Amino acid sequence: MNVFAPIGRAVLMFLAEVGALARFTERALRACFVPPFYLRHIGGQMLRIGYFSLPVVGLTAFFTGGVLALQIYIGGSRFNAEGFVANIVAIGITRELGPVIAGLMVAGRVSAAIAAEIGTMRVTEQIDALVTLSTNPFKYLVAPRIIAAVICMPLLVLVADIIGIFGGFIVGTQSLGFNPLVYIGNTVDFIEAEDVTSGLIKSAAFGFIIALMGCYAGYRSRGGAQGVGRATTNAVVASSILILAANYMMTSLLFAS
Amino acid sequence: MADTPKIELRNVHKHFGPKVVLDGVDLTVQRGHSMVVIGGSGTGKSVMLKCILGLLHPNSGSIKVDGQEVTGISEREREKVLKKFGMLFQSSALFDSLPVWENVAFALIQGENMPRTKAKDIAMATLAKVGLGPEVGLLNPAELSGGMQKRVGLARAIAHDPDIVFFDEPTTGLDPIMADVINELIVDTVKDMGATALSITHDMASARKIADHMAMIHKGKIIWNGTAAEVDTCGNPYVDQFVNGRAEGPIQMEVLKA
Numbered sequence: 001m002n003v004f005a006p007i008g009r010a011v012l013m014f015l016a017e018v019g020a021l022a023r024f025t026e027r028a029l030r031a032c033f034v035p036p037f038y039l040r041h042i043g044g045q046m047l048r049i050g051y052f053s054l055p056v057v058g059l060t061a062f063f064t065g066g067v068l069a070l071q072i073y074i075g076g077s078r079f080n081a082e083g084f085v086a087n088i089v090a091i092g093i094t095r096e097l098g099p100v101i102a103g104l105m106v107a108g109r110v111s112a113a114i115a116a117e118i119g120t121m122r123v124t125e126q127i128d129a130l131v132t133l134s135t136n137p138f139k140y141l142v143a144p145r146i147i148a149a150v151i152c153m154p155l156l157v158l159v160a161d162i163i164g165i166f167g168g169f170i171v172g173t174q175s176l177g178f179n180p181l182v183y184i185g186n187t188v189d190f191i192e193a194e195d196v197t198s199g200l201i202k203s204a205a206f207g208f209i210i211a212l213m214g215c216y217a218g219y220r221s222r223g224g225a226q227g228v229g230r231a232t233t234n235a236v237v238a239s240s241i242l243i244l245a246a247n248y249m250m251t252s253l254l255f256a257s
Numbered sequence: 258m259a260d261t262p263k264i265e266l267r268n269v270h271k272h273f274g275p276k277v278v279l280d281g282v283d284l285t286v287q288r289g290h291s292m293v294v295i296g297g298s299g300t301g302k303s304v305m306l307k308c309i310l311g312l313l314h315p316n317s318g319s320i321k322v323d324g325q326e327v328t329g330i331s332e333r334e335r336e337k338v339l340k341k342f343g344m345l346f347q348s349s350a351l352f353d354s355l356p357v358w359e360n361v362a363f364a365l366i367q368g369e370n371m372p373r374t375k376a377k378d379i380a381m382a383t384l385a386k387v388g389l390g391p392e393v394g395l396l397n398p399a400e401l402s403g404g405m406q407k408r409v410g411l412a413r414a415i416a417h418d419p420d421i422v423f424f425d426e427p428t429t430g431l432d433p434i435m436a437d438v439i440n441e442l443i444v445d446t447v448k449d450m451g452a453t454a455l456s457i458t459h460d461m462a463s464a465r466k467i468a469d470h471m472a473m474i475h476k477g478k479i480i481w482n483g484t485a486a487e488v489d490t491c492g493n494p495y496v497d498q499f500v501n502g503r504a505e506g507p508i509q510m511e512v513l514k515a
Binding site: 124125126128129131132133134135136140 | 307310311312332336339340342343344346347348350351352353363364367368413414
């Protein structure tokens with residue numbers, strides 16, 4: 001019995017999966033940059049990915065900002081840093097929590113929906129039908145979703161930043177006793193453009209990951225309802241992990257000065 | 258000098274990992290003929306169609322359409338070749354997010370950049386050809402019965418007047434009356450258009466009705482080829498067993514006997 005065979009098999013399967021994803025990404029990117037562009041589809045996807053994600057993103061941002069204010073206050077009081085709540089909430093939300101929490105919430109919502117829709121099309125042969133009707137499924141299905149997600153995520157994160165800071169403001173002024181004008185003053189004084197822009201750049205990358213993994217999982221589904229169910233789960237798990245990994249890599253490579 | 262065959266497969270092999278599906282398929286379909294490929298489930302009929310269309314890539318062998326080799330061609334070349342084809346899928350594969358008329362007009366709007374109003378007129382006319390009124394054109398595919406979905410699928414396949422039409426199990430899942438309606442439609446539309454038809458089915462009644470020529474596929478190879486009239490008298494024991502629907506015979510299906 002060869003003890004190394006299962007290990008080898010697992011490694012080979014992983015590499016094959018990475019290769020398949022790389023080829024899919026190449027075709028998807030080419031479809032995004034080469035005409036024709038289905039503008040109506042891009043618009044429709046922006047509505048579904050962007051506008052309909054606002055409630056989820058707004059709510060999570062509000063509570064995240066609020067709890068961050070509480071925790072900074074409690075932790076900071078150990079070394080006399082309670083006064084820094086406003087500054088740290090602002091920096092923490094714009095640089096990190098805004099993009100990442102919004103990214104994960106949208107990944108759960110949007111990536112699953114995309115995988116389910118494209119997965120169902122795949123198992124009912126609708127994607128094959130597209131090909132026989134002179135339509136490139138990457139241009140018709142994948143590119144509009146990727147373009148819409150890359151445009152909408154920064155806008156969603158901008159909203160998340162504002163609402164998150166507002167959440168911190170409410171907790172700071174109502175529960176922690178900060179003076180509202182001082183709180184806002186601290187927020188504005190210590191936040192820098194780079195904080196916000198680095199968050200927005202990361203969020204565009206997250207949007208790309210969310211749409212790409214949703215489309216990839218859906219495109220590769222096989223085997224009926226169970227296959228589509230597996231695809232939606234894979235899409236969410238893969239997007240979430242890739243978002244967190246990409247978050248670290250982008251932050252350390254691009255923004256650590 | 259012989260006419261160039263419309264579709265020609267030579268020694269086509271396709272396997273998925275260790276599983277061999279097509280094991281050297283040779284098939285020729287002449288222009289204007291209606292060829293039906295019969296065979297049991299899982300013998301590679303659908304895979305063969307998908308290899309011709311480029312939805313799957315054969316591992317080896319040659320596939321020619323109008324004398325032009327289509328294995329291994331670029332995506333742009335492939336898009337050009339596919340404009341000659343129309344296909345009716347086994348599950349109809351209608352796009353649920355679009356109304357029926359937009360489904361039928363899809364190849365016209367996407368492939369030929371036809372303006373939507375003109376495409377809509379042609380779509381409605383094509384729906385009439387398959388016996389569906391204009392009010393059906395405004396419904397969504399989910400609101401249609403199986404037979405109506407099949408007819409819409411047929412309309413969508415022929416709306417852009419293709420040279421070649423593929424039918425993947427066109428009568429599967431339909432009641433006997435609707436199956437005959439579909440058979441009649443296939444015969445009429447293919448004849449009207451002068452198109453070349455390639456169908457796969459295991460419904461012998463349907464095969465007899467729509468075929469000029471038949472071929473039988475078994476274990477990934479074409480084991481018999483001939484005119485539709487010859488299928489009952491060819492003397493090939495595999496064909497005999499299949500055509501007469503007998504459980505006993507040279508074809509052993511994977512069945513666990515008690």
